[in-house]
Amino acid sequence: MRRQVPLIITFFIGALLVISVFIPPMVSLKETFTLYFDIIAVFAFFLGGGNLLRVHLGKLYGKKQDWGFSLVTVAGFAMMLIVGLFKIGNPGGIAASITAEGSLFQKLFEYIMVPLGSTMYALLAFFVASASYRAFRAKNREATILLIGAFIILLGRTPFGMMLTSWIPEQLSILQIPNLAIWIMNGPNLAGQRAIMIGIGLGVVSMSIRILLGIERSYLGEDK
């Protein structure tokens, strides 16, 4: 029962959605199930929040190592959740959008989440720089091609790239670095992306068939 029922649900829902593509009156099933999916996804967010609380409250309760930081997580979580769910500080009240301009929720997003998120990603610029140092060594032919490709794209998107090759006559403008960068993006890069996308497409289709047929069942966890 614990393993059979989920396998039956997966097969039934998946097969129904695939069949619905071929039967016009059933086409709207796709929208219905997408909406169901979105609704369940919200519950999954709540599950994630609940789990986060369980983990950090456990650390707080047991006064485990770095419990003070768990307090920060719980406090931040509680503050944002209360402001968000009850629309506290929203000038338009319950009828207004949660992200309405001037609302406290929007301010917390703008002044806490945006600085934290974007700085976290910006931090990667430094690590990418050190990774570039290792990757950009032309040790063999493949690494050299990678180096040249990345270099042209980087230079082509800066005024410096334009300045370097602006002397090239209009008839040979493809050799100007910005144009070369555009050509690389629309030519070799597109070809590589396409080969990868075709591979991904085939991979997703075969994995979907494996899931529907119950061959792939790792999402149910280990057999006990």
Place this chain on the structure above:
Amino acid sequence: MSRTMIILLALVAIVFAVSWAAKSASLDDQYDDYISRGFLITLAAFLTLSILSFLYKDNPFYKFAEHLFVGVSAAYWMSLGFWSTIVGNLIPRLSVTLSAFFKVPHIEDEYALYILPDKVSYFIPVVLGILLLMRLSKKAGWISSWPLAFIVGTTAGLNLVRYLRSDFIEQVSSTFVPLLVDWQGTGRFFSDFNLYAYGQFVTMLGNWVIFIGVLCGLVYFFFSKEHKGIFGGASRVGIWVLMITFGASFGYTVMGRISLLVGRLTFLFHDWLELIG
């Protein structure tokens, strides 16, 4: 907590307070809520610097910012999901009374299942969602595999068709491009290398590169035959094409990260310190 840490914390608190006061004073003539705005800008600057402090080494300020980010973003997505999906999409279809309470217009069903009454069908995801929350219980946790099966089945069913269409059929059909385009004679072919004019040479070269590149890229991913001889040569060309793709993606990633960094530095030096105009 070490003595150095206490001194450092006190210093940061003083700098924060001074910055808040200075920022509020500078916003005094522009906004009514200058005190709270001054606080929020100072807080954003403090959090930005806390994250950047990781460049030195892992430290309590970074950990503070990291933990705050985890808590705040989890609650952000929960709140947004509740208001946009539950209140925005589910309640208007479920109940007139609840729609009136949340002040959202009631929606007469568009996509209900044919075999169930309109309103009843929307209880299915609610029940499945509640079953998903059972995951938090040790005893009844196993039942959460039912909604999980629903999610996996929906994803597999939708993606099977979607990826077959967009990632396979569409991409294959777009690869079959004309290899001899708009032929206007040898003279024109060699005289016009201009990219913007879509000269014959450039367009043809592009199409050849796409066709051969995709073919060779796929050969590289084909592992059922040993990569030897002509097949091995094609596979090697495939690697080169993929290397250019990875190089381009790498270049774009670097550019994206640097532009984010520029954005944060602009915030620090313009919005917070007002050192640049």
